[in-house]
Amino acid sequence: MTEGLAINGERLLERLDRFAAIGGTDQGGVNRQALTVLDRQSRTLLTELALKRGFSVFQDPIANLFLRREGKNPDLPPLLIGSHLDSQPAGGRFDGALGTLSAFEVLETLEDLAMTTERAVEVVAFTNEEGCRFAPGCMGSMAFAEGAIPDHWRTLKATDGADFAPELAATLQSLPEAQSRPLGFPVHAYLEVHIEQGPSLESQGLPIGIVTGIQGTRWLEVTVTGQTAHAGTTALTYRRDPMRAVTAALAVLYQEIMPADPSARFTVGRMTLSPGATNAIPESVRLTIDLRHPTPERLDAMEARVKEIFEGEARGEACKVMLARIFDMAPTQFPPALLEVLDQAAESAGLAAQHMLSGAFHDALFMNRIAPAAMIFVPCRDGLSHNPAEHVEPEHSIAGATLLLHAVSLLACVEA
Template sequence: MHHSAGEGEAGSRPARGSGAGVSIDAERLWTTLVDSARFGGTERGGLHRLALDEADAEVRAWLESAAAVAGWPVQRDRIGNQFVVKPGRRADAEAVLIGSHLDSQPLGGRYDGVYGVLAGLEVLRALAEREIEHERPIILANWTNEEGARFSPSMMGSAVFSGSLALDEALARADAGGATVAEALAGVGGVAAPTAERPSVAGIHAAVELHIEQGPELEATGTDIGFVSGVQAIRWIDARVSGESGHAGTTPLGARRDALVAASRIVAEVAGLGETVDPDIRPTVGELVVTPNSRNVIPAHARLGLDLRHPSAGILDRAERTIRQAAARIAADSGTSVEIEVILDQPAVVFDSGVLEAVRSATRSLGLSGADLISRAGHDAMQLAARVPTAMIFIPCAGGISHSEAERITPEWAANGARVLFETVAELSGARR
């Protein structure tokens, strides 16, 4: 296990704050995180555990055995979501839902998603050890296929659970090799088979997802905890440029209708949106497909795949207008035609102020520092937020690096987040202490 500077001793440092250190077992949490990386761990300290592959099946079985040792039932639904249930005093009460996902990107990091599930497991263990009674059941979820690396779309399990994606549609999705989600679930066997009893979104009182930030802000400002107020809006746009192919050697410059040259000018316009529209926008051109794609043929067609993100849909509207106007101007200049199509328009998500206040209160009670953040990445909590009062908690990650084998956190960061989750869950579940 690679440690960043000073990381080794971080876990043994006493946590700040008068109330800290009496809830979760920081050393056990870290050991559990390290242990879980056996399943799909890479030589470079990362994780390769795609949804419903062999490593995912192994880590699911490992989670279920941890629940069995504690005597907690595990329930599963028809998309393979796992739910570890710690009963409350009132069996009929709506539950508090925590957790995240155990699948990873190809050659991804060990903490994205995984930390949220295993910190949740530690919260359940700590409540049980201290014999703290709570009114509401507490449910720890491992959502199927959050990453979307093997099967599209991402956040699949939570989308089916919350009702925004039809089960049949999800089950029919196939990976690059042609295997469907339904076939992959069957291949995984018992750890993905539905149980007779399973939670429904209607039975959830509140949801909290603990996650690494996947960005640099918390570490850069020396802040312990991020209070995630929402998730930025995402708009995907395809720009299709049509020109005319011709011989690279014989076609005069003035007679060319070069689709790639026009597309390149559009790329430059997109890259400049931070200056022309708003400095907080995140514009990316991640795809370029050129036809006929031959070195000595002037390109006849070019397709650009754009990803635009900002907390405000209004800013994305302005960015889209700017792109459309620039594309029309570039087309007129270059003798090409440009077609602009929006293929995804995902609105911003605003998390619940009441659940966020519980997170803030927990952070204050522990003497930890906190700051308001917008999530720049998508998370399962987004899917739940439309149906259930939901919030997220962020901890720092080293250098803001994620979706990479170089993704790192420290034991101290891990413990701080788990303590905040413990206090938040205690509050939301009606714990008696």
């Protein structure tokens, strides 16, 4: 049933170029942030392409965009494939767009070959996966999985000052051709093609990674408070210096957490000193810590160690410490049965593949809460992503879409 199946690689590459021009930057990257005019332009183009092929187009209240190719039995839950179209401010051409356009290429290939599927196959472009303009990220898949838009999202402000509710409304109104559908519906399975955003596949010369799960992420906000005083007149004995406590704590944690556990990730991404004067000891230091690990038990242990070390160093400097958990996303394991389908698809497509874990979270994580989900990774040059220099070799873009086609043929019960 899957023998000889092939996508139109030239068409896929042309589409990648065409969408990269929407929000294209002088550095060769893409700035197409969620719910902007440029994001709407990309949604409009995808809708136009879908309508030309006779596919049905829908959008839900969070502006997730769906393109449906009907199956023989419309009552069966559809197979969902896709990703997102929004980018980082200094993003690349492939993050998100490759997955969405690979999925659309699969839909077009099924149509080109006049293949009948038992169930409908739908492409989805989820809203605001990146989370750089409006936080949190993965808004579309999160709301889809929950079946509702959280009330507090409606009052969010963008990094550019725009209000969320009017931007969402404008995005929905920009596609009058799309039929409205409610948030959330039964899904047979969800598959997503994505760049690896790491160096493993490229370093091993492999075209495909079959993603077995996504590691957990926990964000902490640590505030250490001491006493501001004159930098020149305050001797060491009289100082209550929160920065000294912070640097001592970080020195321990940097030496402990990642060196002791290859699966652990420890990152300080933001730090603010107050009052922020050159000639004053700071009164407080606030920083964020990003912890990641495949197991919840290790995340708990890492958080406990962060708390222990900061409290100890703060006491030594006569300072106080407050630690707050500001984000907590549990690890996800994708269903073995769906991974077996991807293994079979890779074999039928003649593509070498290895199983691997994702260090970043994606829409598939939230979809996996309501339906079987899995991901296909393709290599990117030097593992670079969220960067204008992000690059995927043409043959690897084609390989990812080819594997997706073979997997769809197995999951949607294709008939010639």
